[in-house]
Amino acid sequence: MSWDKRLFDIFFALLLGVVLLPVILGIALWIRLRDGAPVFYLSERMKTPEEGFMLVKFRTMRVVAEDSGVSGGDKAGRVTRTGRVLRRTRADELPQLWNVLKGDISFVGPRPPLRQYVERFPDLYREVLKSRPGITGLATLVYHGHEEWLLSRCRTTEETDAVYSRACVPRKARLDLIYRENRSFCFDLVLMGRTAARK
Numbered sequence: 001m002s003w004d005k006r007l008f009d010i011f012f013a014l015l016l017g018v019v020l021l022p023v024i025l026g027i028a029l030w031i032r033l034r035d036g037a038p039v040f041y042l043s044e045r046m047k048t049p050e051e052g053f054m055l056v057k058f059r060t061m062r063v064v065a066e067d068s069g070v071s072g073g074d075k076a077g078r079v080t081r082t083g084r085v086l087r088r089t090r091a092d093e094l095p096q097l098w099n100v101l102k103g104d105i106s107f108v109g110p111r112p113p114l115r116q117y118v119e120r121f122p123d124l125y126r127e128v129l130k131s132r133p134g135i136t137g138l139a140t141l142v143y144h145g146h147e148e149w150l151l152s153r154c155r156t157t158e159e160t161d162a163v164y165s166r167a168c169v170p171r172k173a174r175l176d177l178i179y180r181e182n183r184s185f186c187f188d189l190v191l192m193g194r195t196a197a198r199k
Helices: 003-035 073-078 081-089 096-102 115-120 122-128 138-152 157-182 185-197
Strands: 040-046 052-058 106-108 134-136
Touching: 003 052, 003 081, 003 096, 003 106, 003 185, 040 115, 052 096, 073 138, 073 157, 106 185, 115 122, 115 157, 122 157, 134 185, 138 157, 138 185
Parallel strands: 106 134
Antiparallel strands: 040 052
16 A cells, blocks of 8 residues: 555544544444444454454344355344444444554455455455455445345345355456556545445
């Protein structure tokens, strides 16, 4: 990651963290009182093909003993009423400001993948993860809605995994590589602006 991109991430994460601190604390209290503990959901993601980190989000689903893979229709019944609101507004992603400050992710870049897909598609992710993963990015803006629609139709973990591997991984990777070839400070600002404006 370039030094200017890293400085921007630190400055903007600190600024947003201060401005949104009452909102973050309010959401945390709301989840704790309404849905109980834990308030946060931790998921291992990859910042490089070899190095993982714990991505932090507000918890939006009921906790189960075994949970793996991406979220599809097979997990829809576990989403809490609070979680539906947080997902619709993307407020569940506010704790990722901590990941930005730590340097795990940037504001803009490919979404950080699960280890199982990096290990399954090593050649693909070797190229994708040459860019620091981000909260939002070109693939998120262009493909996220279609990905949600595809996965919402899946009824089992196996079906969700198959659809994600076949239809989502390669298409998002192509968009992530387009971003890498065209990355600039102005392009990042455009993508962040489009993300903020998205309903």
